[in-house]
Amino acid sequence: MSDLTLTLIGGPTALIEIGGFRLLTDPTFDQPGEYDLPHVKLVKTAGPAVAPGQIGTVDAVLLSHDQHSDNLDNSGRVFLKSAERVLTTKAGASRLGGHAEGLEPWASASLTKPDGSQLAVTATPARHGPAGIEPLSGDVIGFVLEGMAKRAIYITGDTVWYDGVAEVARRFDVGLVMPFAGSAQTRGPFHLTMDVNDVIETAHAFPDALVVPLHYDGWQHFRQSGDDLRHSFATLGFGERLRLLAPGRPTGIVLD
Incomplete structure (x- = not known):
């Protein structure tokens, strides 16, 4: 068991601190x-x-994709320059240049501390909307973190529930899932991130994992809220598995 602290910055942006490692998801500071x-x-x-100046040094930015401003905005792009490493899609790394590293789904990178402690980061598949959306949405990945706790942490990135998410459940022993929720709609009457039903399906796929959603508020294109998630989980009898983070407040999590 390792100490884990999560701090919600806003939208998809959260600071993950575990075993001395500090990681930031999709930086948005505008x-x-x-x-x-x-x-x-x-x-x-x-x-x-x-504010970005209050974050401090991070070992890596976990960037699910670079092509949408609600996942990487102008201030977020500036923040990337100060990160030790930036892990993202192959296409995103090509566009960003610099020290961005591209990962295909199921490829892994290792973060190492001077004391020899290691954190493995594996890219996971994601589909940013219904089947066929890929030419419009572009590549997206999620991330699984292993090595500093008995069980893994899964950050879905912008995705809906589909077999790629189910495959993560088949491959990894996950104790914490961080789904990108909110049921985002921009292009038509279909959602581009997980709606409540998708988050519920994900919770069932990882049957004893804690669910800590991100990216469900702060933008007009979200159609569902944290209250929708809370009410639905409570109605189905597993509200204790859902944890909504208070923005800006570091929250300790125990991963057995």
Whole structure:
């Protein structure tokens, strides 16, 4: 068992501290505003709970994808320059350049401390919407962290529930799942991130894992909230498995 602390910054951005390692998911630090993408306009409604200058040094940024502003905004791109490592998709690493490292699904990278402690980071498949969305959404990955706790941590990245997520459950003993939720809708009447049903399916696939969702507020294109998740989990009788983080407040988690 290793000490684990999670701090929600906002949207998909969270600081994960485990066994002396510090990792940041999809960095978004801009204040509210509008972002014009090739196919849609995104509107951010809430700023970060923690400013980038307050984060400190991180061992790696876990960037699920670089092509959407609600996962990597202008301030987030600046933050990448200060990270020891940036792990992302192959296509994203090519676009970002610098010290970004691209991973295909199921490929792994190792983070090592001077004392020899290691944290393995494995890229996992993700599908950012319904089947066939890939030419529009581009490549996305999630991440599994192993090595500093008895059980793994799974960060889904922007994905819906599909067999790629189920395959993660078949391959890894996961004690904590961090689904990107909110039922994002921008292009049509279909969701691009997990809706409540997808999160429930994910919870069943990892039957005794704690569920700590990210990326369900702070943007206009989210159609479901943390309250929707809380109510649904409680109604189905496993509300104790859901943990909603208070923005900006470090929260200790025990992984047995």
